[in-house]
Amino acid sequence: MDFTLRTSPKLSPALKVPLAASLSVALMTTLLPLSPATASTDVPATTTISAQSLSVDSSVQIAAKKLPRDPNNINVLVNKKYPLSPKKFAPKTVAISGTDVRLKASAAKAYSSMVKAAAKDGVKIRAVSGYRSYVRQAELYNYYTRIYGQSYASKISAVPGTSEHQTGLAIDIGNKNKACGLQACFANTPVGKWAAKNAYKFGFVLRYPKGQESITGYSFEPWHFRYLGTTLAKSYKNSGAKTLEAYYGVASSTKTPAPTKTVKGTARTTANLNMRSGAGTSNRILLTIPNGKSVKLTGSKKSGWYQVTYSSKTGWVSGTYLSNISMPSKSSKAPKDSSKKSESKASKTKTAKTTANLNMRTGNGTNHRIKLTIPRGKMVTITGVKKSGWYPVKYAGRSGWVSATYLR
Ligand SMILES: [Zn+2]
Known part of the structure; x- marks a missing residue:
């Protein structure tokens, strides 16, 4: 081993859980300002102690809070660093009325209330995906890994045993007309906007917000909502925390550098x-x-x-x-500006970057069949001229059409 250990106040993630577990419950209760009972919507936001303002270093944060890890409890934190325990945890679930999407009964009930309230505002929410078993998640993850490789797959899909969907407390929602389904542009659709603003009133919070990818470990998912119950969801909202990780004081623990960086x-x-x-x-x-x-x-x-x-x-x-x-592309004989040359060459063969997980279709319109989904942030080659807002492109050896809206 060739590294120097320092007596740093920051603890390695591996040390966090045992330490938290060894602290007395009494101490944690004393320090814990975030218990649902003490936080309420009546408290002005300025007087609510947020997870971030609570402490100056991670060791204090750990002392201050007991991480909720019980998957039977609606407050459970599940992410890449804190997988479900037991790994193959399976909750009791019910089907959301009128769908085959399943959630835990309390979440399903809250979800149905939310759908009704949205409908009153003229917004039609569709349940896309709710509870997923360990086995189902494994199938999904393996599927994405096959298509995109492990690094990207782990940005868009959870390793089995680490998915919030396995708790029965997470739901992916969409528009009834399926507009921008499971894509970043969903944020700008009626359901995306309505839910971002109102879901917390029903106990749901947007779990993977924009700009928090390094904390949550996931790309922006404006469709993925996590049920916390109304008390905790409101407390969370009032805390000003942008992620559940920040709320629980472990915001640095899931840091995985984004592949684009x-x-x-x-x-x-x-x-x-x-x-x-x-x-x-x-x-x-x-x-x-x-x-x-x-x-x-x-x-x-x-x-x-x-x-x-x-x-x-x-x-x-x-x-x-x-x-x-x-590794840098090794071209020992090339002068320093060779990279610039190849860059300009690249820009002559027209390429573009996808700004969302983007469907490649057989023709220029959403009525055409989806050939594959190009991950967000990938380079595609534009092979022809734009036709009514669509470009013919090549990606991963396949050709098809993509909407120009999601190309940069
Ligand atoms: Zn989801």
Whole structure:
């Protein structure tokens, strides 16, 4: 092992749970300002103690709160770092009336009230997906992994045993007319807008908001709502927390760098990592790179060690403590500006980036069959001219049409 442990006030995620568990319940109760009983909508937002303002470092946050991990309780936190326990937990569920989508009875009842209230406002909500068993989630995840690879699949689909859908407390909703189903643009549809504003009144909160991807570990999902019950949902809303992770004070725990942030020729340290004068622990330590820092890769690799540049020093680090390794494209004879050249070449063959999970269809319109869904943030090649708002494109060796609205 070639990393230096420091006596940092920040605890590694692995230490958090045992520590929290070992604290006395009395202490936690004293420090816990977020219990549903003490928070109410009558309290002005300014006097509500938010999870973020509560403490200055993670160790205090841990002391302050007991993480709700009981999947039988509506307050349970489930994410990539805190999977369901037991892993194959299966709640009792009921079908939402008039659908085959299932939720826990309390959530199903609240959902039906929400649908009725929305209908009064002229907004027609459709239940898309509710409870998913461990086995079903495994099928889904494996399916996405096959299509997109594991890295992207884990951004859009949960590893079995880590999905909120398995709790029976999460529901994906859509418009009755299926507009923008399970796509980012759903946020701008009638149901997307209505739910973002009103769902909390029925005990549901938007679980994977925009801009919180590094905390939740998931892309923006304006359709995914989590039932917390009205008391907790209102407390959550009043706290000003943007994620359940922040509300419970573990906002840093699920941090997984977004794939779009991975720049060619970089990597991230996963420990306080020694940079040495050569490839191997026998070489002199030049400096210690803190955990979680981005380092530049020079492109040289030797028996598991990478040559990196950090803080204007160049040396060697063990690849064991690097993540998101993206080696620079090695073209030793090419001058420095070669990357610019290839960039301009690339822009001549017209490409565009998808701004949502985008359906590729057999023709230019939603009435045509879906061939595949291109993940958000992918580059596609535009192969022809725009036709009534649609582009012919090529992606992953397949050709079809996509709406120009979701191309940049
Ligand atoms: Zn969902």
